[in-house]
Amino acid sequence: MTKKSTRVTDSGGNIFADLDVDAPDEMLAKAQLAHAIISIIKHRHMTQAKAAKVLGTDQAKVSALANGRLGGFSIERLIHFTKALDRDVEIRISKKPHTRPKARLHVVPA
Numbered sequence: 125m126t127k128k129s130t131r132v133t134d135s136g137g138n139i140f141a142d143l144d145v146d147a148p149d150e151m152l153a154k155a156q157l158a159h160a161i162i163s164i165i166k167h168r169h170m171t172q173a174k175a176a177k178v179l180g181t182d183q184a185k186v187s188a189l190a191n192g193r194l195g196g197f198s199i200e201r202l203i204h205f206t207k208a209l210d211r212d213v214e215i216r217i218s219k220k221p222h223t224r225p226k227a228r229l230h231v232v233p234a
Contacts, residue, residue, distance in 0.1 A: 149229040154194045156231035157202035162190050164209045179205045 133142070140148035140155075165175045165186070172186040179186065188196065189205075203213050211234070220227045 150199060151194075153199055153229045153231045154197060154202060155192070156233060157199065157206060158189050158192070158194055158197070160211075160231075160233045161202065161205050161209065164206075164211065165190075179208050181205075 135142050138148050138152050140151040145151055161179075165172075170178070172183045172190070176183045176186045185196070188194075206213050
């Protein structure tokens with residue numbers, strides 16, 4: 125039996141950037157917003173149908189969101205969903221540190 129070699133690479137902190145996905149900061153922000161939305165829905169013990177009514181969408185979209193299929197969702201729409209769940213959304217603009225080569229988009233869930 126031969127041993128297979130496994131190569132491990134440290135993450136840069138954004139899996140989408142690590143995978144060389146287009147617009148990795150935006151993808152990570154969408155994933156973080158979706159996670160927060162689904163966490164709120166679960167915490168409130170809402171069905172997908174009830175959540176859809178609150179969010180102003182249909183159950184299939186809530187299902188897509190819960191299953192990480194985020195292609196049909198803009199950051200703006202996810203922010204709207206977050207607000208529909210009675211959560212404030214704060215956008216803060218700050219100067220990037222000199223140590224980081226690029227500015228980033230970052231979501232900090234409460």
